[in-house]
Amino acid sequence: MPSAIEDYGLIGDCETAALVGRDGSIDWLCWPAFDSDACFAALLGTPRNGRWLIAPAEEVTNRSRRYWDNTLILETRFETANGTVALIDFMPPRGHASDVVRLVRGVSGRVKLQMELVFRFGFGVDVPWVKRTEDGALLAICGQDMTVLRTPVELRGENLTTVANFEVGEGETIPFVLTYGPSHLRVPKPINPAYALQATEDFWTDWSSHCTYEGEYRDLVMRSLITLKALTYAPTGGIVAAPTTSLPEKLGGQRNWDYRFCWLRDATFTLLALMNSGYTEEASCWHNWLLRAVAGSPADMQIMYGIMGQRRLLEWEAGWLQGYEGAQPVRVGNAAHAQLQLDVYGELIDAFHQSRVAELRLDEGSWALECTVLDHLEEVWNHPDHGIWERRGDGKHYVSSKVMTWVGFDRGIRSAETFGFDAPLDRWRTLRETIHRDVCENGFDPRLNTFVESYGSQLLDASILLLPAVGFLPASDPRVRGTIEAIEKYMMRDGFVLRHDPREISDEKQPIEGAFLACSLWLADAHVLAGDIAKAEALFDRVVAVANDLGLLAEEFDSGVGRQTGNFPQALTHIALINTAHNISAARKPVEQPAMQRSQA
Structure with missing residues (x-):
């Protein structure tokens, strides 16, 4: 069952937007524009209709979230018995492609985490063809749509789901960048997550001023x-x-x-x-x-x-x-x-x-x-x-x-x-x-x-x-x-x-x-x-x-x-x-x- 409506936060790049739950799951995203078909539609169905979860693999004792001041950068904090991690979600201002960036940052201790990524285009019904690119990224293609996931974390496939298990310690940051592009064009070039975060913060801070x-x-x-x-x-x-x-x-x-x-x-x-x-x-x-x-x-x-x-x-x-x-x-x-x-x-x-x-x-x-x-x-x-x-x-x-x-x-x-x-x-x-x-x-x-x-x-x-x-x-x-x-x-x-x-x-x-x-x-x-x-x-x-x-x-x-x-x-x-x-x-x-x-x- 999806979260309560009020349990979602919004991120976006002024051409489309995604809903992120308190549990660290992106349950709704239409790509490349607001009125496009959804590639994550768990909001209106089940996780099998598409979602992207990043969350601790251990019991969460407390969670909180906030937007960075006067921005659309969403930070969700998970506290566990072994430490605290921050999940920082944002969509940089649109460049040549549209990106969803998720940064897992260690706040204290060392925490085990899991990632589950279910690609489903066409409002949750179309299963894409998934393969590795030459540089190790994960490419998903279905009809007109293409996404590419880049992360240093080792990924594997299980039951038509891309999964990963990893750990993050205090002071460490592990990036995940999912990029959209038309399937008939070349794979979009990678972006620098740290630069993208700064550019996004600068964009919203300047706009809010x-x-x-x-x-x-x-x-x-x-x-x-x-x-x-x-x-x-x-x-x-x-x-x-x-x-x-x-x-x-x-x-x-x-x-x-x-x-x-x-x-x-x-x-x-x-x-x-x-x-x-x-x-x-x-x-x-x-x-x-x-x-x-x-x-x-x-x-x-x-x-x-x-x-x-x-x-x-x-x-x-x-x-x-x-x-x-x-x-x-x-x-x-x-x-x-x-x-x-x-x-x-x-x-x-x-x-x-x-x-x-x-x-x-x-x-x-x-x-x-x-x-x-x-x-x-x-x-x-x-x-x-x-x-x-x-x-x-x-x-x-x-x-x-x-x-x-x-x-x-x-x-x-x-x-x-x-x-x-x-x-x-x-x-x-x-x-x-x-x-x-x-x-x-x-x-x-x-x-x-x-x-x-x-x-x-x-x-x-x-x-x-x-x-x-x-x-x-x-x-x-x-x-x-x-x-x-x-x-x-x-x-x-x-x-x-x-x-x-x-x-x-x-x-x-x-x-x-x-x-x-x-x-x-x-x-x-x-x-x-x-x-x-x-x-x-x-x-x-x-x-x-x-x-x-x-x-x-x-x-x-x-x-x-x-x-x-x-x-x-x-x-x-x-x-x-x-x-x-x-x-x-x-x-x-x-x-x-x-x-x-x-x-x-």
């Missing part, structure tokens, strides 16, 4: 920013929602999705998190990825794209994998990419507007694209859609979707007014008012004194917490206050916010999922805007308290069993943490320049 956030919770914000950088596909600037697929939203359930793609839904929150923290270059790269991804007809705009802007993210099931703790199916690809979600149009226009406000350099064709998008939105804003949570089945008139269409026209108007662009302002102003009136008349239930999930429904939805954040109504509006109160009354469990109303009978007959951590932070943001800083801080503290010992957070938290659930680590959760920290810090120090918020012009 550009953080401008100096408020409370700085360590948490810094770790979230590093995580966000690690989830960025450097060649294009696209940011994946998570490096994993099919980690269940409910343990044992069927809501298991592939998150190794880039969602437009997260666009503005991502830009604000980066820009407010001093990372304008990353914000520009993300903006440019957005521009390229959505280029073409607005009618063809999708809710998500691949890391290079790919549009066909066909969904299929890896039936040979048993799923995380038996949660099936294991899905690859995401069929929701073809859904109509109206919120993405507003999200895009808002992202472009915030980029201009922050004085990012935009492509000169950006405004023409926005006008074309708004022309299309004028035709479709009143259509039913599938909502921010990608409900499968018939569409509805979701309140949050309609609000985001309002945001689209509002930000278009603001950009035209502020930056002097040519635009049909009278028509856009009329549409903005029409949508606002439509939402207030059909999306607000005066008997319940709350906005609801969709027109005609009496159920709630956590996404309606964003109404004050996007500027649709001020937090002081009685309807917004009533909505916050209703969310607190009906949609909280053990102090956390659910994204779906628990009074709803799921059409998928699923048990209630865990609390959606970003939604809990959205409620904190609503409290900040309403002036209730104490409530916001209490919610923020509750969320960060469930982060693992490395500061990493998944999509959800199941308070019933005290475990993180969903894909991990989750970009949206860390983005929300960064933004809420900024909002609380700015609210506590109003004399200083406040953080840029979505509703600002």
